[in-house]
Amino acid sequence: MEMGVKMQLTNKSKQVDRKPMTFLESLYLWNIAKGMMITLKHFFRKKPTIQYPEQERPFSKVFRGLHILNRDEEGRERCTACGLCAVACPAEAITMEAAERENGEEHLYREEKYAAKYEINMLRCIFCGYCEEACPKDAIYLSQTFAPANYGRTGFIYKKGDLLIPNPVEDPEGYKKALGDKATK
Amino acid sequence: MYLLAIDWFFIIEKLLLIVCIVTLSMVVAMYSTYGERKVAGFFQDRLGPNRAGPFGLLQPLADAGKLFFKEEIIPLASSKFLFILGPALAMITALLTSAVIPWSTPLQIGDRVVPLQIADINVGILFVFAAVSVGVYGIMIGGWASNNKFSLLAGIRGASQMVSYELPMGLALLGVLLFVGDLRMSSIVQSQIDNGWHVFYQPIGFIVFFVCALAECNRTPFDLPEAESELNFGYHQEYSSMKLGFYLFAEYINMFISCVVMTCLFFGGYDIPFVNEAEWGLHPNLLALIGFAVIMGKSLFFVFVFMWIRWTVPRFRFDQLMNLGWKKLIPLALVNMVISAALILWLKK
Numbered sequence: 001m002e003m004g005v006k007m008q009l010t011n012k013s014k015q016v017d018r019k020p021m022t023f024l025e026s027l028y029l030w031n032i033a034k035g036m037m038i039t040l041k042h043f044f045r046k047k048p049t050i051q052y053p054e055q056e057r058p059f060s061k062v063f064r065g066l067h068i069l070n071r072d073e074e075g076r077e078r079c080t081a082c083g084l085c086a087v088a089c090p091a092e093a094i095t096m097e098a099a100e101r102e103n104g105e106e107h108l109y110r111e112e113k114y115a116a117k118y119e120i121n122m123l124r125c126i127f128c129g130y131c132e133e134a135c136p137k138d139a140i141y142l143s144q145t146f147a148p149a150n151y152g153r154t155g156f157i158y159k160k161g162d163l164l165i166p167n168p169v170e171d172p173e174g175y176k177k178a179l180g181d182k183a184t185k
Numbered sequence: 186m187y188l189l190a191i192d193w194f195f196i197i198e199k200l201l202l203i204v205c206i207v208t209l210s211m212v213v214a215m216y217s218t219y220g221e222r223k224v225a226g227f228f229q230d231r232l233g234p235n236r237a238g239p240f241g242l243l244q245p246l247a248d249a250g251k252l253f254f255k256e257e258i259i260p261l262a263s264s265k266f267l268f269i270l271g272p273a274l275a276m277i278t279a280l281l282t283s284a285v286i287p288w289s290t291p292l293q294i295g296d297r298v299v300p301l302q303i304a305d306i307n308v309g310i311l312f313v314f315a316a317v318s319v320g321v322y323g324i325m326i327g328g329w330a331s332n333n334k335f336s337l338l339a340g341i342r343g344a345s346q347m348v349s350y351e352l353p354m355g356l357a358l359l360g361v362l363l364f365v366g367d368l369r370m371s372s373i374v375q376s377q378i379d380n381g382w383h384v385f386y387q388p389i390g391f392i393v394f395f396v397c398a399l400a401e402c403n404r405t406p407f408d409l410p411e412a413e414s415e416l417n418f419g420y421h422q423e424y425s426s427m428k429l430g431f432y433l434f435a436e437y438i439n440m441f442i443s444c445v446v447m448t449c450l451f452f453g454g455y456d457i458p459f460v461n462e463a464e465w466g467l468h469p470n471l472l473a474l475i476g477f478a479v480i481m482g483k484s485l486f487f488v489f490v491f492m493w494i495r496w497t498v499p500r501f502r503f504d505q506l507m508n509l510g511w512k513k514l515i516p517l518a519l520v521n522m523v524i525s526a527a528l529i530l531w532l533k534k
Contacts, residue, residue, distance in 0.1 A: 023513070026508075026509075026513060027509070027513055029392065036493060036497045039497040042227075042228055042230055047227075047230055051235075
């Protein structure tokens with residue numbers, strides 16, 4: 001910066017005119033007319049509104065939304081209740097209880113141990129995606145939807161039933177839909 | 186027997202006309218609330234209400250329903266009679282002004298000619314002014330009876346504003362009246378059909394009149410009686426339910442009627458510009474219908490301009506308001522009056 005040049009925050013700054021208004025100016029008409037032209041331009045401008053329930057805004061590919069508990073191709077739950085996601089969770093939103101797979105439940109659970117109870121408190125969750133990163137079994141991932149509004153706090157504690165992905169054997173379409181972009185990963 | 190010799194058809198005709206015109210003002214006022222919100226939305230790059238019915242057209246009904254079912258509160262410390270009188274007065278005076286407006290050319294039913302004007306009294310435009318002046322009592326009484334200092338302040342502001350703007354309004358009008366030489370609304374319109382619109386003869390008069398009309402309707406930039414940011418909600422702060430609705434509604438009716446009056450005074454009323462519709466040889470009823478559509482179109486355009494101004498210009502400060510009224514508009518209107526009087530004297534000899 002040259003010496004003697006007054007430093008300015010912006011090159012758009014303008015000296016305020018403090019001259020008293022002339023009679024015509026003090027009728028405000030011309031300036032109001034100019035202002036009205038500006039608002040008229042806005043009147044005909046395309047509105048940026050997204051009409052939410054009918055029209056949804058596309059999410060980015062890396063959007064981290066509601067969690068989904070994954071199944072494998074045969075529809076068995078992948079989660080083994082190792083607790084790594086709960087440990088990784090900075091908001092301590094995940095609670096789980098492990099259980100042992102009984103005989104005859106092999107078609108339900110992929111490995112010998114599974115999560116009997118799996119809850120995520122969506123009010124605590126900060127949707128950082130650390131659980132997804134921590135999971136060694138590819139059992140949890142963050143989908144591209146967000147938690148809908150609810151009337152009570154308890155409604156925001158999502159149980160296993162709320163989180164599980166549809167069974168790919170019984171409901172292949174729902175499964176694919178829930179999997180979303182993850183299918184190609 | 187003499188007493189029974191009443192022209193029943195005349196009474197029925199006038200009653201019907203009154204019902205029609207009151208309904209019309211109500212419906213227009215109702216839909217100008219919708220229009221206001223829609224226009225505001227569009228000016229602010231939004232869409233405005235669009236959920237109730239197609240394009241949100243049922244929104245006014247939803248709003249009215251909401252107001253009806255709100256709790257009716259009359260503050261204990263208020264004076265009850267005046268508290269109720271306030272909104273009633275505002276509403277009545279707002280509706281009264283429509284009585285002298287010529288809505289269109291006369292209808293022809295059978296061999297009877299029915300003028301589409303409730304009363305063509307010989308002081309027509311003065312009657313409008315009188316009714317509007319009484320309207321200020323609605324605001325003042327409401328503000329006073331609420332027993333609330335904000336309401337009172339707003340009431341006083343409203344009164345002083347309306348009184349100061351009635352002056353230049355009347356003066357601006359004088360130019361037109363000098364030209365027409367009659368106070369009847371019908372002859373004011375007729376003179377424009379014969380000689381062209383008054384706005385071309387009286388542009389300054391029109392501008393002054395327009396600004397004053399804004400102030401008389403308490404519309405932004407002159408909505409000081411309401412001034413939410415400084416007076417909470419102004420003179421109707423203590424009002425709830427349909428009494429509040431009456432005040433808000435009266436404001437919209439006032440706006441519509443003042444636009445119609447402006448159309449009649451300066452923009453030829455039901456006159457279609459550049460054509461002589463009487464030569465078309467159409468049925469008089471059809472002509473009346475066209476005339477009515479024309480006056481409505483012009484008035485609704487002014488309603489839009491009122492809204493346009495509201496969503497463009499911020500509110501004046503009180504001293505600016507008074508300066509504009511007394512030091513700018515009154516001299517301007519006076520000069521305009523003197524010049525037009527001199528011109529008329531010179532040209533008409």
